[in-house]
Amino acid sequence: MNTIGLGIIGAGRIGQLHLDNILRFIPEASVRAISDIAVDHAKAVAEARGVERVHADSAAVFEAPDIDAVLICSSTDTHASFIEAAAKAGKHIFCEKPIALDLETIDRAVKAADEAGVALQIGFNRRFDPNFMEARRQVADGAIGTPHIVRISSRDPEPPPIDYVKVSGGMFLDMTIHDFDMARYIVGDEVEEVFATGAVLVNPAIGEAGDVDTAVTTLRFRGGTICVIDNSREAVYGYDQRLEVFGSRGMVCVGNPKPHTAVHSGRDGDAAPPLLHFFLERYAQSFVTELRSFIDAVRGGIAPPVTGADGRAPVVIGLAARRSLREGRVVRLSEIDPG
Amino acid sequence: MNTIGLGIIGAGRIGQLHLDNILRFIPEASVRAISDIAVDHAKAVAEARGVERVHADSAAVFEAPDIDAVLICSSTDTHASFIEAAAKAGKHIFCEKPIALDLETIDRAVKAADEAGVALQIGFNRRFDPNFMEARRQVADGAIGTPHIVRISSRDPEPPPIDYVKVSGGMFLDMTIHDFDMARYIVGDEVEEVFATGAVLVNPAIGEAGDVDTAVTTLRFRGGTICVIDNSREAVYGYDQRLEVFGSRGMVCVGNPKPHTAVHSGRDGDAAPPLLHFFLERYAQSFVTELRSFIDAVRGGIAPPVTGADGRAPVVIGLAARRSLREGRVVRLSEIDPG
């Protein structure tokens, strides 16, 4: 297999990001077609980048014989059915997270991909951030020993629109889900128990929409590791994404990268620049590496690094966290997913 | 009132530390007598520093007319009765933490001091650490806005002897109690609810003694602030004491001070020195400022900065944390202290 023929489902912000990254950095893949129900928008996106085929109906992408794999970049509620359609058509699949917000739908989609024997990679891009990859490497190499305590801070620079909050599935499934995945990735173990606490401290409208904007979640892993995640919808100083793994042999801390290294010293002390604004800047490199890993997996006929099971597990944790918050008690994952 | 006459009850490590600090840095106070049941040891301590009077019986200290205030530096189980004796004798009191491990005893001691009209300061020295004082100053000045999330990491370099673990009252009352006090000090509010989770990951013998060596505790304050504290009995890289306050207007992070600023760069990267070993090194300055604040309060006839109520509150939180850990559920402080 030489160049991988790609189709992109969804020409929104994330679809364009992947498209540009492929054009710039991944010559082993070629985007052959784009589909989007907003077909005029998709045409403009495609034309600006020299992609020739644009379809309103994704079926045209699934049917095209020169397309080996699809990138599902549409809205969350369509992910699972597109996975099933792609699997049926024998296309390899990269799908943005989450697959769905309920386990039944997720299981059906993952099963479809499994049975079709196609690769399925879920878009947990932070696993490919060079800073977190180094932390994972140190854990995997034994430099930390047995992980005892993991701390994750994950704070957005500003809350999403209230209309989005209402359909997002709640903070745990929308935002913390990335951190649940990160925790599993870093520790290399499965979560057993969740305790979540939260508050509405940023914007009362978020509370009125039935959600929280500030949360602290404690995870217990099977092997004993305790992980604590704190989230806020609004860090005025920027997009704050830090991680720390503490274990029997040491600790690794991942700090926030900065836009530049210049520090000013004046009468009032030292001043360093604010953080990178949000995920597009902070995780720019991770999106490239993520796609490359998918293309490499497809070309090499090997399993992708983030599987359907990896897509499912953080949803289970998120559902448990949501229940924990509502009921004010520890929730075991087996309550959510009796298995 | 000119020089404050002091008596020290207990000539162990912490008693000697205070004694040396007074001799070196607090000319406004004069240590007139030391008492310790191990009177020979106390004599050696006193002689090396030019303190003339040494007693086996603390009563001699309480009765001495040239003694205005006492420093209670004996073992925890004796604190409350020494407070009562000192109060009865009309002496001002500095007492190491905790006053006691049960509320009834604490209440009796605090009441005795109140009724005698003597000053009572409890030895939560970390409040006087210049790093944490600066964080508190920023919170108090409004530079952080409303505190939303507080993170405290507090990890010892090595576990205490198992014999000590057995009588310590458990990790929450022995070690985390400092962090409970820090949380109250930094946030300036009262805790309402506690959830604690813990594990035995460092040394199985600690588990056999009925305690944990690794813990994560979540506190909810009345005003909505969520605080998360992580503890370990063994950080191989040294005594790790960090704090972070995140709020509506920004964040303040307190890192670990280092023994020196020299950084080596070589083929393998940059190497900076390990942390200060333990609390005597890390908090050296805080012990001086703490005592000075007590002497200033006594001389000025003003209330000491860490009151009996401040000594009581973290014990309530610690008892709640212990119950939370045992019962695997959130515990409200009102369950411990119906008030």
Place this chain on the structure above:
Amino acid sequence: MNTIGLGIIGAGRIGQLHLDNILRFIPEASVRAISDIAVDHAKAVAEARGVERVHADSAAVFEAPDIDAVLICSSTDTHASFIEAAAKAGKHIFCEKPIALDLETIDRAVKAADEAGVALQIGFNRRFDPNFMEARRQVADGAIGTPHIVRISSRDPEPPPIDYVKVSGGMFLDMTIHDFDMARYIVGDEVEEVFATGAVLVNPAIGEAGDVDTAVTTLRFRGGTICVIDNSREAVYGYDQRLEVFGSRGMVCVGNPKPHTAVHSGRDGDAAPPLLHFFLERYAQSFVTELRSFIDAVRGGIAPPVTGADGRAPVVIGLAARRSLREGRVVRLSEIDPG
């Protein structure tokens, strides 16, 4: 003017770098042809990137009517004559540094571009590094006040081959020339006087080739600013590029960016990663911004940000430094360039 038609002269490492950057990040420009005397190599480079026209003779590039501007990426000894040929053909010019190693040749080339009315930008890419741009911004904004002292550390990870050293013009014209440009850029003033001292401490073969491998150069600017530059051909810990401007109102320090932010803490202390290896990694972003600024200048009909005069001045300083080293004395720039 819409898309700028480009020709690239020289398909070596730096030519390929610019080519890739244009293809990836600068859609406003289109590479129409490449020339290189090593035409087979150039064909392979072009083919891999979809550039259609490849010539052994640069004349074909200069004559092409669809080419608006050329990037001169060939060896230093050919720069000036290519500038003259391009100017004669009315093409705008981006030329790698240095224009030449003697002033007569430089003057002839710059004059040719001036008289032809074409844009000429010299490839001092470090001016476009985001870290140094921020330092320059702070100086220009007055945040530093009047610059008093500038410190530049510029150290390579390993020496070049001895054969290259022999034809390089010496350390000052090959390596320090970037720092001379940086000093002018940052201070915004002209150098008046140079004192250079050097030694052979890395490799005796460099000394046998008539050069030094370690040097400290002091520059005095007309306005009084003193700049000190230290260079080494071999920093075992990687490519070290730092700058500091100290002035009447404060200081700005630019440190080395790191490949990731993960720091390990263990028994021996903290370990952070080595520096980025060399200039391709360290200055990756600067090369993109540099080319974009050239294309913007050509499209906008405005003066490029690094002029022929900017290409000439550091050569004057370099010649003065070389003489200073040889004669062990301060050399005024007017001795080199009576003007």
Place this chain on the structure above:
Amino acid sequence: MNTIGLGIIGAGRIGQLHLDNILRFIPEASVRAISDIAVDHAKAVAEARGVERVHADSAAVFEAPDIDAVLICSSTDTHASFIEAAAKAGKHIFCEKPIALDLETIDRAVKAADEAGVALQIGFNRRFDPNFMEARRQVADGAIGTPHIVRISSRDPEPPPIDYVKVSGGMFLDMTIHDFDMARYIVGDEVEEVFATGAVLVNPAIGEAGDVDTAVTTLRFRGGTICVIDNSREAVYGYDQRLEVFGSRGMVCVGNPKPHTAVHSGRDGDAAPPLLHFFLERYAQSFVTELRSFIDAVRGGIAPPVTGADGRAPVVIGLAARRSLREGRVVRLSEIDPG
């Protein structure tokens, strides 16, 4: 020999500092007498600290049989004659820097101490700063390899009074002399050649007094190491004292310690505190260690760590720097000190 009996000559700021440090931290020494021509001031100093004997005439100190060693803390112009007097009386000598500003006087004083067989330690306290000690340790241990380049930044927070500037001997003998000593200490080699350049950028009155307020000095050591020192009389951000040693095996950088570790993050970025104000705060620890090392040397009958020769060498460098600045040329130390 048990407790060392000390006499202090000069009850000014530095004399009091040593006195307090001995009382607090060096029980092996006992201050028996103080002398100062301002005897009333000295009496107040002594009384506040319980020193019983105070003399207007230093002879009384030199004659006292219970005094083993003297600390000469008087003004610079009296250092040499007090050294001679103390040597004649058989007292060991700690003398503040510099011994004198001319070599003849220095040589006479050092010779007197040598011939009397008494210990003579010169007060270059920065050698005892824990940060610089660690850098020296790394050089001595071989962790840096052969030193190639040393960089020292040494900047005061504010200029001294003009009246002081006039009698100070000039910036190189007053301020840079500490850095000359530091360079020798760190490299462990002797300077051969000096080039100094300077300017009046802070305050024209300093220029009118015949001095500079900004300087960059380059030293060449016998073994080839190049050291560059930059000085300013006014760093608005505080007392800036940094050092870097770059060598064949790596680099060690010593940064400025900070008053606390709290960093604020807000909309405008990160803010860290200003530097410690001046040398009393920055070098507080070094003064204690310095005195302890002197007392240890006297008690152990061993050579003190900073000898008369160490007191002389930086004066030679300073005189060479002054001549270099005046004559605008490189000055060899053999011109100053034909040896």
